[in-house]
Amino acid sequence: MNRRRGRAIAAATVLAASLAGCSPAAQNGDTVPLPAVVPAPAAIEQATGAPFRLDASTRIEGEADAASALSALLEARTGLAPATGGDGAVIALRIEGGGPAESYALTADEASVTVTGADAAGLFYGVQTLGQLLARDGDAWVVPAVSIEDAPRFAYRGVMLDVARHFHPVETVKAYIGHAASLKLNALHLHLSDDQGWRIELHSRPELTALASSTAVGGDPGGFYTKDDYREIVEYAASRHMIVVPEIDMPSHTHAIGLAYPELAEEPVITDPMRETAAATGGALPESGTPYLGIEVGFSSLKIHDEATYDFAADVFGELAGMTPGPYLHLGGDEAHGTAEEDFALFVSRVSTIIADLGKTPVAWHEAGDAGGLAGATVGQYWGYVTPTDGMDDRARGFVSNGGQLILSPADAIYLDMKYPTGPDLGLSWANGPTSVQRAYDWEPSTVIPGIDDADILGVEAPLWSETLRSLDDIETMAFPRIAAAAEAAWSPATGASDLRTWESFRARVGALGPLWTSLGIGFHPSGEIDWATE
Ligand code: ACM
Secondary structure, three states: OOOOOOOOOOHHHHHHHHHHHOOHHHHOOOOOOOOOOOOOOOEEEEOOOOOEEEOOOOEEEEOHHHHHHHHHHHHHHHOOOOEOOOOOOEEEEEEOOOOOOOOEEEEEOOOEEEEEEOOHHHHHHHHHHHHHHOEEEOOEEEEOOEEEEEOOOOOEEEEEEEOOOOOOOHHHHHHHHHHHHOOOOOEEEEEOEEOOEEOEOOOOOOHHHHHHOOEOHHHOEOOOEOHHHHHHHHHHHHHOOOEEEEEEEEOOOOHHHHHHOHHHEOOOOOOHHHHHHHHHHOOOOOOOOOOOOOOOOOOOOEOOOOHHHHHHHHHHHHHHHHHOOOOEEEEEOOOOOOOOHHHHHHHHHHHHHHHHHOOOEEEEEHHHHHOOOOOOOOEEEEOOOOOOOOOHHHHHHHHHHOOOOEEEOOHHHHOOOEOOOOOOOOOEOOOOOOOOHHHHHOOOHHHOOOOOOHHHEEEEEEEEOOOOOOOHHHHHHHHOOHHHHHHHHHHOOOOOOOOOOOHHHHHHHHHHOHHHHHHOOOOOOOOOOOOOOOO
């Protein structure tokens, strides 16, 4: 792998198309189809009775946070605000411990709707499902009679946002958090530094933001998060049951660090292909001490045999550990093309140990998996293809034999910045792109790395690199609908373990979400692979 990179379809019609996962009753000729839920729930049964009808007297009772999330969702989708008193029908939101973490049950019938979470996150996810169930019935809004029992397959369900190649302000990050959380994703990995810029204020190393944050790809403006900004992101994410995983990519992808601390940086390693690209495009090659505005990778390195490098890593990760309530700190470790193998191994061993000694779990891209001396239980993030090439699966298995688990981010399926086959002039195509929605969907986590099983998989994460992405619109156009395929791989039963886990079923279910996404302000790509409902 080389990084160098019609008319409104009636809701009923769309729902009927979701019969790939229909209930036994529906398969036997009952014309009432299953409602469209994404990611597919663990178990869903269509009930035979009349639906729950919403109106201005409908009340929400129960847990306050979930009630306010549901009120906002209801109002955005239907325009109806829940009643604050009276004797209207009730939507009850409860937490009852005992089930698996993040699980919930939802029942709806003519008389009431009840959502019961095993914990606050489970209740939040039940509310998201309820938002997807809302359907028009003429001029009215209904929740079909249904019974759902749902729990996640994997504990870690992530998205990554690259705020280094292009900086994205707090409001953009919060919007992406909210929209991703509606698909039951629970981790935001922020790629906070790269060759083109440094994006996080640290009091221990103020030169980073003073000298290395103002630039971005193509000469676009840079930026950085103040400590207050970062706290705001972390708190907003927590309110959506999402952790933040900060990444400081090392030892390569560090040209910007060299602008602030030249004494830590090696000279750029310039390859012939880089020279050829620069000559063909008129782009500049990286130069020490000068901001880098291109999109080549792997040419920069911190000095591996200088103790000052490890003092720097200790300061940076130490301060980030104090700012980050989640358990993970990501050290990068990808594409260190100019670093000798034994030097790379020494580096990732020392930095992973610094992070583990801070009481956090290190995460590294899969290249670090066969470095001896990695801190025990370091999590590996696999970014090779669905069918591994070049021994990338061996490196991934290295984390498992070291006591760690894997996050799966197969680049030819769920790198959300890969171009669509047809669509906006955004994105790149180096990861075997363009990448269709069907390709984003048609893979199974347990078969990517031979020899590992579900217990070795922490979860699934869909990265989004921002070389070509400048705005929230750009981000969400590239992410939606493919992010829903990643969410289904992360949350839903394995392929083959549920009738719902087929492309045809997913295609119909995700198409039914178009109007909800529009009402939530999600600017999705209306891919021609999907029949989009319009109301
Ligand atoms: C990567 O795409 N270099 C992790």
